[in-house]
Amino acid sequence: MTDLHTMRHSAAHVMAQAIKELYPNAQFAFGPETEDGFYYDVKIPDGALKQEDLGKIEKLMQRIQKAKKPFEQAEISREQALELFKAQEFKIKALNGLLKDSATLTTYTQDGFTDLCRGPHVENTGQIGAFSIDRIAGSYWLGDSKNESLQRVYGLCFATRDELKEYKTMLEEARKRDHRETGKKLDLFSFHDEGPGFVFWHAKGLKVFNMLLDHIRSLYSKQGAQEIKTPEVLSVELWHQSGHYENYRDSMYFTTVEDREYAVKPMNCPGAILTYKTALRSFRDLPLRLMEMGHVHRFELSGVLHGLFRARAFTQDDGHLFCAPEQIEEEISLFVDAVMSTYKVFGFDDITIYIATRPEHSMGTEEIWETATNALKVPLDKKGIPYKIKEGEGAFYGPKIEFNVKDCIKRNWQLGTIQVDFAMPERFELEYVGSDGNRHRPVMLHRAILGSLERFLGIYIEHVSGNFPVWLAPVQVMLLPVTDNQNGYCGELSQILADAGIRAEVDFAGERVNKKIRNAQMVKVPYMLIIGEKEAGAKNLSVRLRTGETVNEIPVERFVSAVKGLAASRAAALWDEPLAPPQRTEA
RNA sequence: GCCGGUGUAGCUCAGGGGUAGAGCAACUGAUUCGUAAUCAGUAGGCCCGGGGUUCAAUUCCCCGCACCGGCUCCA
Known part of the structure; x- marks a missing residue:
């Protein structure tokens, strides 16, 4: 079996080869493996790699992979290395910097492309497994922002197609969970150009x-512990004394009034200290x-x-x-x-x-x-x-x-x-x-x-993924009248729930129950109460849980005590006894 | 801050040198319906901002701003 680390490392070389075919003048820095694949830092002298190039690079790589070109190792002297890589500015820098104490160096060559590398590598390009060129981002030579900036091309690489696919599914899952999207969908918070980096909490989010x-x-x-509250704006002298000014003034906000300079607090400790004293x-x-x-303010770089x-x-x-x-x-x-x-x-x-x-x-x-x-x-x-x-x-x-x-x-x-x-x-x-x-x-x-x-x-x-437990859900219960005839009863019910300390809303829209359920599901409300003629008559509840499960013929008091109990115990579960299987679920 | 990308209706996105479209949402009307989308209609846009090129810019170029992906940073 070929080792995954080796495989990824070799994939980086193949990617470099592919990039060089597309851009013969490309300059290569370092191309190590990562937790999920590999990357290579490159500089394209006249221009830059574009998103569209990624597909081309990937295709070229696949071609090289199919050709099963052998990786050939060679030992060379410093002089030979300096000569061999004279057109590669970063390799030269590396030879004269990080590698300056190495008398001999190792190179690997596949398909006519030679790179300076300690190895090891797979035997041939056919062994590099399943990969895909993922994304392109910025980086710096030696990771220092004072140095020249480079482009980092990331690839994913796994032993098998299935593992690669699984990993991509996981990435997709992470993307779907993005709290910025959830915040928008569930109406929790927003950000605005007028205050970059500052949260606007909406009613539900708050x-x-x-x-x-x-x-x-x-x-x-x-x-x-005893809770205290100290001012958000304090004299700049205090921040001199605490040492924050000296170390962090670049990330502090300042203001001057009546000729005295103040800073918005980036930390709370000086306030606590003054209280102690x-x-x-x-x-x-x-x-x-x-x-x-x-509540602290810290100026963070826009990026x-x-x-x-x-x-x-x-x-x-x-x-x-x-x-x-x-x-x-x-x-x-x-x-x-x-x-x-x-x-x-x-x-x-x-x-x-x-x-x-x-x-x-x-x-x-x-x-x-x-x-x-x-x-x-x-x-x-x-x-x-x-x-x-x-x-x-x-x-x-x-x-x-x-x-x-x-x-x-x-x-x-x-x-x-x-x-x-x-x-x-x-x-x-x-x-x-x-x-x-x-x-x-x-x-x-x-x-x-x-x-x-x-x-x-x-x-x-x-x-x-936005599915708050009962105690945290901004809206705990959504009442869904089946027809307008139940609107009045739903109003009364929601008042009963509110009096019991439960956060409930009624969906009065002139829509069908199916649509109302869908809407409530989309904003991940834990409980949906379907209120039709039957429920209004019997004064019982038909409860649909966010998970798709249902519990029917529940007396109102029973529902209230269940919800209150689950909220008080901060439980993750939505019901306090075993449930019938869901009628239908959808992500 | 740096590198690359993006910015079009409330949201998600299409389009493209001759001032714009879809779906959802909103509104109006009809429907009164039982566990994930009823139908029809109406309205909605300084096409991020500022310059430039052009007879003409939302489209091309430059400069900002914001966001996205990274790098660096995170007391």
Whole structure:
């Protein structure tokens, strides 16, 4: 069997050959394999590759593949290499840069096309499996934005046609789940030219957002955190003191009034710190757990904006905790529990934890770093929760834990974090009075369960593909009168549901039930109540679930208690007992 | 920010040097219907913005802006 990595690597060479046939002057940089195929960074001296070229490249590649041309390896000296690739500027740069210590080099040749490469490769081009040229994008020489920009041609490559097809189906699935599309379809939010990168929450989207907000609030509250709210615009001097100005002024928004300069907050911690400093704290006050649903603004480069995933203003569930060093461990322990159980509520069961340790440039003594890093590890060890170490990837001001989840199409997302911070207490000269009567410096912990609520909602929308569970659904119940004769009764019913705290709407459109069902399905309402003569007479309900299943002859009180129960328990299920199979389902 | 692409009705998209079309949605009328689209009609457009070429630009060229795919970045 041919190894997939080798196959992909070889496919990159074949693609380069095909590109060279189309553009003889093409300059090639690097062409490695990726998680789903391969790419090659190229420069076309007079012009650029176009979308239309991809089909041509693919056809050429298929021709080369069919011809089963052998890959031939050769060892050459530096001098030979410099001569051989003299027309390839990036190969020359590589030879004089990354490869400057190699006395001999390896080349691979297939079908008259030679590339500098360590290998290994498949025996012949017939062995490269199923591929397709996927897309074209920008990149930089050596990945540095200061360098010349190149074009990156991506290809997918798998051992078999079926695997390639399956992977493409998965990509298509991801595309269909795109939260930006769902946001439009379900009337949740919008973006506008007038405020690029800023979310406009519509009534339905804000409903979901606020439910989420309440949920997170109650979690923090259970942990003994007190919610505060600090200003969005604060004097620029504060940001000098915190160090944010120095490091992040390029991504901050500024404004000047009455000759004094202010910045829109990019973080919430200085606000929490000023709050801490309003009193002389005692060791009895610690740990002092503050938290803020802080709305922060960060100027992001136009090219990186991406719906809710990357916006220029967002809401952080930002906890700030002030404690003595020996209290860190207990706090971490509490927090880890909260995070793990929170993610499970949302159906994120695959959680990976990283501990990021001391980087080269950092502040604080070796002992305090060790104490803090151990304080992060010990609770995880005690709970038997596995974690990985990211060596030297902590912040300069302290180590941190990062929580990652995998969504239902296997994409990885970093959500929560808890960071130990020695820097801020120092910069702001925070103190508390210890039992010894002396003043001590507290340690600060920054923590977030979801990070950005906006981003989390984007991830979650894609995770459930817009099918919110009962507790989060902006409209929980849609009442569908079969004819106009039931309109009045539906109005009364929806009032009963509203009084019970259930979010219900009536579809009064002069349409057939089929159409009303379709419309409700399209916006993914969990419950549809079909109200005809029968139901109006018997005062019972015919319930159609979003999943296509039905439960009939349900007394109103029974329905109300089921929905309320499922919402209160934040269940993913739509009914509280076994169901008859669906009559019909459609994606 | 950089590279490439896109920008036409509320939405999804077609079209193309002689100022525009479809489906859905909206509105009106008819239909009163039982678990994913009833029928007919009406209305709807500074063809992203600004320059240029041309007798004539929504179409071609240049410059912006926004969005999409990446790269870089993400305290």
